[in-house]
Amino acid sequence: MAGPAYIADPESAVRAVAVDGLTLLFHAPSGMTHIVAAPAPEILGALREGAADAAELIRRLRARFDLDDSDPGSASGAGAEAAILARLDELEAAGLVRRA
Amino acid sequence: MNGCDQEQAGAGDGKAGGGGFVPSRRAVLVLGAAAASTVVTVRPALAQTAGSVLNCEIPIPQPSAGGNYISPQGELVPAGTPGAAPPLGRPLRGEEVKNLLRSGTTPAGVDPTSAQAYANYIRRLQAGMSGFTCYASLQMPR
Numbered sequence: 001m002a003g004p005a006y007i008a009d010p011e012s013a014v015r016a017v018a019v020d021g022l023t024l025l026f027h028a029p030s031g032m033t034h035i036v037a038a039p040a041p042e043i044l045g046a047l048r049e050g051a052a053d054a055a056e057l058i059r060r061l062r063a064r065f066d067l068d069d070s071d072p073g074s075a076s077g078a079g080a081e082a083a084i085l086a087r088l089d090e091l092e093a094a095g096l097v098r099r100a
Numbered sequence: 101m102n103g104c105d106q107e108q109a110g111a112g113d114g115k116a117g118g119g120g121f122v123p124s125r126r127a128v129l130v131l132g133a134a135a136a137s138t139v140v141t142v143r144p145a146l147a148q149t150a151g152s153v154l155n156c157e158i159p160i161p162q163p164s165a166g167g168n169y170i171s172p173q174g175e176l177v178p179a180g181t182p183g184a185a186p187p188l189g190r191p192l193r194g195e196e197v198k199n200l201l202r203s204g205t206t207p208a209g210v211d212p213t214s215a216q217a218y219a220n221y222i223r224r225l226q227a228g229m230s231g232f233t234c235y236a237s238l239q240m241p242r
Contacts, residue, residue, distance in 0.1 A: 028226060031236030033142040039129050040138045065129035083131035090139040095239070 003054050005100040006088050008047035014096070016041065030095050043087055044093075044096060051100030054084045157191035158231030160218050174220025185214030191231070197222055198238050 008014075015026040023041045025034045036097050039061070046052065046060040061067065067080065091097040161168050161176055168176040169184035177184045188210065192193060193199070196207040201222065207213040225232040 030239040031227065031232070032239075035140040035142065037138040038129055041119070042129055061129060064129055067129055067131065080131055083133065087131070087138060090137060094139045094141050096140070 003085070005053045006057075006092070006097045007051040007100040008044045008091075008097045011048060014044070014069060025057040025096065027096060032095065034094050034096060036096075039095075040087060043084070043091065047097060054081045054088070057084055057088075077097060145219040156194040156198055156234035157236060158194075158222055158225070158234050159191040160188040160221055160231075162230035164230075170214070170221045172217045172220065174217060174224045176221075176224070185211070185217040188214075188218060192218070192222075193233055194238055197235065201238070 004075070009027070009029065013028050015028070017026075019023045021037075023036050025036055025041075025044075026032075027034065042061060042065065043057060046057055049060060052060065058067075088097060092099070136170050149179075161170060167179045167187055169179050169181050169186055171177045171181065171184045179186075190209075192207055192210075196205075199205040200207060200215060200219050204215075204219075206212045210218070222231070222235055225235045
């Protein structure tokens with residue numbers, strides 16, 4: 001796997017509040033607030049361990065969670081990677097992750 | 101938002117452990133379909149036109165910090181601290197800050213050896229501090 005690696009700002013730069021199944025994130029460097037749903041917070045948490053590409057992220061998430069194989073996006077292989085990359089695109093557009 | 105009805109990792113815990121993200125209690129995580137969206141951004145009314153952004157100003161340090169010096173890491177330190185940069189005699193304009201942060205260009209009249217300290221001070225600005233709105237505006241995608 002040689003896809004792009006991503007990295008997230010340190011925890012100190014982002015204030016997180018869990019609200020009714022969603023998570024509100026205040027990103028201090030940009031002053032912007034984001035409302036995120038799973039798996040976005042989990043991806044950000046996994047990136048705190050260091051930069052990772054999609055395959056590495058999936059490995060980290062599998063270590064912490066049971067990925068739901070009933071969802072085509074969560075099955076192992078290309079579907080999971082496509083889903084993770086889609087999530088990373090969103091997080092990058094929001095300024096919450098960047099290319100390492 | 102497609103993820104609202106998915107089982108959330110620890111969403112019911114009530115506490116975001118240590119102020120971090122959603123707690124990591126082992127749970128089922130649905131990655132979602134590639135087309136689903138999981139992020140909604142709330143943009144504050146900070147980003148004005150490009151002109152106003154580039155014309156905003158950031159005092160270094162903020163007036164309430166008086167004559168404090170700026171450490172190389174951007175922290176306020178007592179005046180005269182060795183290795184720290186003195187207060188800047190004039191506020192930096194948005195365009196200067198943008199160039200300083202993005203390409204390391206030292207603003208006119210600024211000591212190049214102090215510029216990095218000033219850049220780090222700006223990066224550490226928080227809501228409520230003079231210049232934060234200007235800095236936040238410069239971070240906006242457009």
